[in-house]
Amino acid sequence: MRPSQRPGRARTEDAGASHSAHLRGLNADRVLNVAIDRPGAFTRTELIEATGLSAPTVGIVTMSLIETGVLTDLGTAPSRGGRRPTLMEFNARYAFVAGIDLGPTRTRLALADLRGQQLAMEIVPTPSGVGPEELIADLGVVMRALMTRAEIPHDRLLAIVAGVPGPVDLATGTVLYAPNLKGWTNVPVLRLLQREFHTTVLIENDVNLALLGEHWRGAARGHDTCAFIFVGTGIGSAVLIDGTLHHGHHYMAGEIGFMTMAPEHAGQDYGTRGCLETLAGLDALRGRWPRAAEEPPSRWFAALLEQAQQGDADARAAIDETARLIGMATANVATIVDPSIIVLGGSMFAEPGPLVDAVRLVVRQIARTPFDVAVSALGKEAPLAGCLLVGRMEAQRRVRQRLKKSLNQRSMR
Amino acid sequence: MRPSQRPGRARTEDAGASHSAHLRGLNADRVLNVAIDRPGAFTRTELIEATGLSAPTVGIVTMSLIETGVLTDLGTAPSRGGRRPTLMEFNARYAFVAGIDLGPTRTRLALADLRGQQLAMEIVPTPSGVGPEELIADLGVVMRALMTRAEIPHDRLLAIVAGVPGPVDLATGTVLYAPNLKGWTNVPVLRLLQREFHTTVLIENDVNLALLGEHWRGAARGHDTCAFIFVGTGIGSAVLIDGTLHHGHHYMAGEIGFMTMAPEHAGQDYGTRGCLETLAGLDALRGRWPRAAEEPPSRWFAALLEQAQQGDADARAAIDETARLIGMATANVATIVDPSIIVLGGSMFAEPGPLVDAVRLVVRQIARTPFDVAVSALGKEAPLAGCLLVGRMEAQRRVRQRLKKSLNQRSMR
DNA sequence: AAGACTTTCTTAAAGGATCTAATTTATTGG
């Protein structure tokens, strides 16, 4: 048996005894949820209609919400044939969240408000040649500068979410390993970040975060069951099921880099051949194109795509062979998960082009369910967007919890 | 966007306004849940401790529950130093559920009480040569006879769950197709069964039900994230994620019979070669063993296993080749889902033996996460067990709902 | 055998939350 979905948090509150005080919390949540979803200002009457609660209840709850600062009173609006309504608005700046996408070479840091709206962003080179502790200390300095720049009071940062390029044990908040970060094996990132930032910390695999980002405001919008396939030097994937990330029992779900692609590879070693990552990653593609060595290391991929589009047979062959493997993996994921869309990302699919077309063709040949194959809409920003989304949810949860406490205290006196 | 998890039911009740009457229902549920989980008799005091509710509340709720018959009053128990407690018991015979596992050749029918305890079971040949309507009418006759035999009043059947050998569209209650049942394409089984039995009907794919059965009281007990791989003439699988079945967007999740096993098969047709079912199903295994034709059709498989165990090279080769494909598929499912166990079932894995051992070996070679590979503990009874489990849950849900209504009416007068 | 103590369950009283209905407040329109 496994602990709950969410990482690094003490067990959720005790299922709560159901006395009357509980009701107030429930109804406050209801009002708050409506408020968060409304884009602009609204009146009490609108809340009454949207929540189905009575006018007195909404009145009391909104009063509390305005008192605590979660809602902002905007004064009266023009009348519509009677007493003028008072407008109010969800105060998205009541609290803030931070996101850190720790990439192999570059690290992205961002701040957002309670709605997840990005307020500030910065890209820095990932500190190299240092251990995890120092790396995180460095990022702490950058983040605090960013907070000052965005005029965010330090005590208003309710959550910080970090994405790391490797599987994460959510129960302990540990990065199991990260092939692209030197010396990152069993690193207790959660603890390190908590020590640095003194607030709620959540960590998550970067591909998972990318999928959440794409689902939130990218290519997978509206697709509650979907998958993300990341292909760069490494290959990984993420699976969303009914709107929830699937992690797996060992937090290794979606690690399709290890997928076996043919029976004859069953007995072979991983480092050498036989698994998807070594057969279809960027390095394999490079190896398949004879002229790759002639191009400068930073240009060969772009050159390959160009050549393929101009009809070069070698380039096409390299692409087709790679696409067949990736398409097969994509179709196999679809066979098991049955998503409505699969999003392709990573540097191999930075933008639509011959590779994507080739993968799509293979998928269409072998897949038995009609799912879309899309290219990441957010690109390298996807994991960061996922961070802010997760942070937003966590922060909203904490606001609700805080609210419940203050409501109970209110009724004490 | 997709409808909810559960099949063929109108939308769940309107999230319920949260006035006081709601509390009573919540607390009644709490008491009921404890009662259902207690194996034998219990006292009010035990309920108070288990639920955390106050004595008066438990008193009122139990009174209602006894009045409606959900709990049975067992009179007083011997004193333990004070006033004698009154014992009571969950009345598992308050309502009943039926399960039908519609197999290609045989159909299993069973009845169970509210705890899912099987009360009667019967195996009949699946009516053949008739259409779905007549088939279901035939089964109706058998089921009603079974109910009479088990002394179950017809109006106490709260739910009936049917398993079918093919994917099911839960939104419409339609069997999309069933290769082993003639003429079963887009059959509205839900509607047909409802017309026959006049009670709540749920339908579900048989492999999914088998997995639920194994999770409930078979090989997958305690494994909330797991998978079932069925290999017979056809090949299919089911996936359980955090205790919930995964269906997929088109209700085709786990249809791994279509899985592509090597890049060179990408362009080939399904009926002929190239997908897991044609490469590794029972027919393929038979084709791989030269001496299969010499054995009688009903015996060849047993003979193959015998020969393999006696060291026959041809038999071993046939088994190894098949096992490598199935092991590869198993490992690939594990790569994506990351379960803690995968259960093998179907006639190819009717019991432990050389085939299972061979699959286990392949899996151990290629899988990167440490999951168990087990053989179905329930065998051909697994889908039926799943029916009763699902039926039990649905029936309990309906009892709770009915209770809520009667509680509300109670407070009216 | 009688009174003290236990255990179980019920009744009484208090507190909190919700709802409907009535009232207040502020404005439009004839």
Place this chain on the structure above:
DNA sequence: CCAATAAATTAGATCCTTTAAGAAAGTCTT
């Protein structure tokens, strides 16, 4: 200027839960 309308608050009734006190039915000790 007064009626009608719309928004929000106040008053009163209902419901549910809890704590506290009481009743019921024993056991146990002196």
